[in-house]
Amino acid sequence: MAEVSLKDLVKIYPASGKTPPVGAVKRINLDIKDREFMVLVGPSGCGKSTTLRMIAGLEEITEGEISIGKRVVNDIQPKNRDIAMVFQNYALYPHMTVFENMAFGLKLQKKPKEEINKRVMAAAEILGIESLLERKPKAMSGGQRQRVAVGRAIVRNPKVFLFDEPLSNLDAKMRVSMRTEISKLHARLGATMIYVTHDQVEAMTMGDRICVMKDGDIMQVAEPLQLYNSPENMFVAGFIGSPPMNFLHGTLTKEDGSVWFTEENPGSAPIKIKLSDNLAAKGITHVGNKVVFGIRPEDIADANTVTDIDPTVRSKAKVEVSEPMGAETFLYLDSGAHSFIAKVHSGDKYEITQNVELYFNMEKVHLFDPE
Numbered sequence: 001m002a003e004v005s006l007k008d009l010v011k012i013y014p015a016s017g018k019t020p021p022v023g024a025v026k027r028i029n030l031d032i033k034d035r036e037f038m039v040l041v042g043p044s045g046c047g048k049s050t051t052l053r054m055i056a057g058l059e060e061i062t063e064g065e066i067s068i069g070k071r072v073v074n075d076i077q078p079k080n081r082d083i084a085m086v087f088q089n090y091a092l093y094p095h096m097t098v099f100e101n102m103a104f105g106l107k108l109q110k111k112p113k114e115e116i117n118k119r120v121m122a123a124a125e126i127l128g129i130e131s132l133l134e135r136k137p138k139a140m141s142g143g144q145r146q147r148v149a150v151g152r153a154i155v156r157n158p159k160v161f162l163f164d165e166p167l168s169n170l171d172a173k174m175r176v177s178m179r180t181e182i183s184k185l186h187a188r189l190g191a192t193m194i195y196v197t198h199d200q201v202e203a204m205t206m207g208d209r210i211c212v213m214k215d216g217d218i219m220q221v222a223e224p225l226q227l228y229n230s231p232e233n234m235f236v237a238g239f240i241g242s243p244p245m246n247f248l249h250g251t252l253t254k255e256d257g258s259v260w261f262t263e264e265n266p267g268s269a270p271i272k273i274k275l276s277d278n279l280a281a282k283g284i285t286h287v288g289n290k291v292v293f294g295i296r297p298e299d300i301a302d303a304n305t306v307t308d309i310d311p312t313v314r315s316k317a318k319v320e321v322s323e324p325m326g327a328e329t330f331l332y333l334d335s336g337a338h339s340f341i342a343k344v345h346s347g348d349k350y351e352i353t354q355n356v357e358l359y360f361n362m363e364k365v366h367l368f369d370p371e
C-alpha cells in the first residue's frame with residue numbers, strides 16, 4: 001500500500017543575493033490514495049515541480065510533513081523512499097546503452113546479475129523497447145528515450161512513480177501516444193502515480209483525480225468531469241476546458257420574484273439575462289454584489305438552431321473568426337463589450353461579420369465570485 005499524504009506542506013526558497021525569498025508552496029494538504037493516478041496541474045511557476053521534488057526528497061521541506069505508505073519520509077533519503085521519478089529531459093546517461101541505463105539503479109543496489117537481467121527484460125517488454133537495448137541514447141528518438149526513462153523507473157519496482165512533465169519535449173503525435181501508454185502502464189502496474197503537467201488536456205485524460213494549483217496553493221481537487229462540470233472558482237473554470245469558458249462580469253438584481261444578471265457594460269446596451277431557478281437559488285446571496293457569469297463554448301448556441309427558446313436569454317453578436325475543426329466549428333464572436341467563443345456544429349456555415357443571435361443554455365451557467 002502506498003498512499004501519499006502531504007500535511008501543511010510549505011516551501012520557501014531562501015533569498016539569494018538580490019533575489020528575495022520565494023514562497024513556492026503555501027501550506028498545502030493533499031491525500032493521494034493507494035494506486036491512484038493524481039495529476040498536479042497549473043500554469044508555469046505555480047509550485048507543481050517543487051511539490052513533486054519534495055515528495056521525491058530532492059528538495060528540502062520548509063514546513064510540514066510528507067508520508068508515503070503511512071511512513072513519514074521527511075528525514076528519509078530519496079533512494080530509500082520507494083519512489084522512482086521520470087524527468088522531462090529523460091536524464092539518461094549518454095555513455096551507457098539502454099540496457100545499462102535501465103540496469104544502473106539495480107547495480108547500485110548490488111542486485112544479482114540474473115535478477116537485473118530479468119527485471120530489465122520484463123520492463124523492456126512492457127514498453128516494446130527490446131530491440132533497442134544495445135543502443136546509446138543519442139541514437140534514439142525523443143519518444144524512445146522517454147520510454148527508456150520510464151523503463152528505468154519500472155525496473156526499480158517502486159510503490160510510487162513521480163512524473164515531472166515527462167512528455168513536454170515530444171512532438172504532438174508522440175505526446176498523445178505516450179499519454180495512453182502511461183495510462184495503460186498505470187492500469188497494468190497498479191502503482192500510485194503522481195504526474196505533473198501544465199497541460200490541462202493531459203490532466204483531464206490521464207488523472208483519476210486532478211489537483212489544480214495556482215501561486216503555490218491548491219484551487220480544487222476533483223475527478224476530471226467533476227472539475228469540468230462543477231469548477232469551484234473562476235480560476236479552475238478558466239483553466240480547464242478548451243476553448244476556455246466565457247466570462248461576463250456584472251451584477252445580480254431581483255425583479256418580480258426572479259433573479260437577473262446584468263452585464264457591466266458602460267458602452268452599448270448591456271446583456272440582461274434571467275437566471276434559471278436552480279441558479280437563482282445559488283445566486284440569491286449575491287444579489288446586489290458583483291458576480292462573474294460563466295458559460296462554456298458548447299453551451300452557447302445560435303438561437304436560430306434552437307427551438308422553444310426563452311426570449312430572456314438571447315444576445316446579439318457578430319462573427320469575427322470561424323474555425324472549422326472537423327467535428328465542430330469554433331466561432332469567435334463580438335457582442336459589443338464582450339467577446340464570446342461558441343462551439344457549434346460543423347455543418348453550420350458562418351460568414352465573417354455575419355450577425356447571429358446567441359442562446360445561452362441556462363442549465364449550464366456558472367456563477368463565481370470575481371477573482
Ligand code: ADP
Pocket residue numbers: 013022023024042043044045046047048049050051
Ligand atoms: P512549476 O513546476 O509549477 O512550474 P516550480 O515548482 O518550478 O513551478 O516553481 C515555483 C516557484 O518557485 C516559482 O516562482 C519558481 O521561480 C520558484 N523556484 C523554483 N525553483 C527555485 C529555486 N531553486 N530557487 C528559487 N526559486 C525557485
